[in-house]
Amino acid sequence: MVTNIISVKYEDNFVPKTFGGKAYSYYTAIPVKIGDLVAAPTAHGEKIARVSEIDIPEDKVEFIKASLKLITEKIDKQKYLQSSQVEKEVA
Numbered sequence: 001m002v003t004n005i006i007s008v009k010y011e012d013n014f015v016p017k018t019f020g021g022k023a024y025s026y027y028t029a030i031p032v033k034i035g036d037l038v039a040a041p042t043a044h045g046e047k048i049a050r051v052s053e054i055d056i057p058e059d060k061v062e063f064i065k066a067s068l069k070l071i072t073e074k075i076d077k078q079k080y081l082q083s084s085q086v087e088k089e090v091a
Contacts, residue, residue, distance in 0.1 A: 004028050005056040005068070008040050008049035017081055019050040025061050028071045037075035048075060 007023040026040060032051050040049040058065065 003055050006051055007053040009052050011048045023052050026071045027068050037077045038071045039073040041069045
């Protein structure tokens with residue numbers, strides 16, 4: 001079943017260009033694939049995150065659904081990984 005709910009893992013604060021730790025769920029307004037980089041809104045501003053799961057069933061996030069934030073921008077993965085340049089792709 002296709003949904004617009006995804007999970008992401010944030011970029012490590014101490015080891016740039018690596019992604020790990022706990023997965024966080026978001027709604028997405030743009031099409032993404034596993035491995036894509038996105039600009040994820042957090043309580044402390046935007047963070048770069050890697051998509052780790054797509055099409056998450058609504059019942060899996062039922063208890064947090066009301067607080068899910070929306071991802072609206074994808075990061076150009078090649079440019080970021082090669083030069084740390086954040087260039088957002090237009091949806």
